[in-house]
Amino acid sequence: MTLTLNDYLLVSGLLFATGFAGVLLRRNIITIFMCLELMLNAANLSLVAFSRFNVNAAGLPNYNAQVLVFFIITVAAAEVAVGLAIIVALFRARQTTHVEDISTLKF
């Protein structure tokens, strides 16, 4: 039994679903943020799998996808820094990280 692209896509999709369920079900803003990271990583896994699947004539994987993964990791790091700064500012103003206590913009 050899591994196929579908195995990687299935695992990636399941990891994405885990993060997605976390974002929908959890009410702690920091946990929601961690689940967002899980979803970004699931996308990275499928990108790298596609990169390895598309071998060119020289026998090299498609490095464009790996560069995209590099960019995603960079943007995610910037996003985490800004997001956590916002959470700290929010915590200073409201003393809570529970999303149901923060409902000023709720319709």
Added chain:
Amino acid sequence: MSPILFWFFAALMILFGVSVVINRNPVASALSLVVSFLCLAALFVGLDAYFVAVIQVLVYAGAVMVLFLFIIMLLDLKTEQRRKFNLLASAGGGLVTLGFVAELIIVLERFSLGATPFPALRAEKIDDVREVGMTLFTTHNLPFQVVGVLLLVSTVGVVILSKRELK
């Protein structure tokens, strides 16, 4: 990568991913997330993407998770208290997730190209970091510069957000 190793790391990654979601203690969630990221790096190694695997460990499992733990401990978050259970919201969330997984399985069932095994790489040694660097600095040079500006902007943004008085 041998299938046994792949399924071992994949199962471990999803197991700890689920543990991130179900843990009520944020510190335990963050530590589970570190293990999940390390397993993902192992999967990257299995896909011959060594540079991405190293970046994954350094940036995600290292820098980003330290930031998360630092903020959790700074805010001194205790284990979340159980609140009034919102049945409708939870059922909706679970339903949407189950629908996503069902759709994923149906689509992958029909994706016949993906059922073929991975093609072999060339036999000689591949200089992975050199190839990624060449692609990054030639084909994608402009996006690379833009990402540099983005990091600068986010640094300035974080400094402004963290000032004591927001004016």
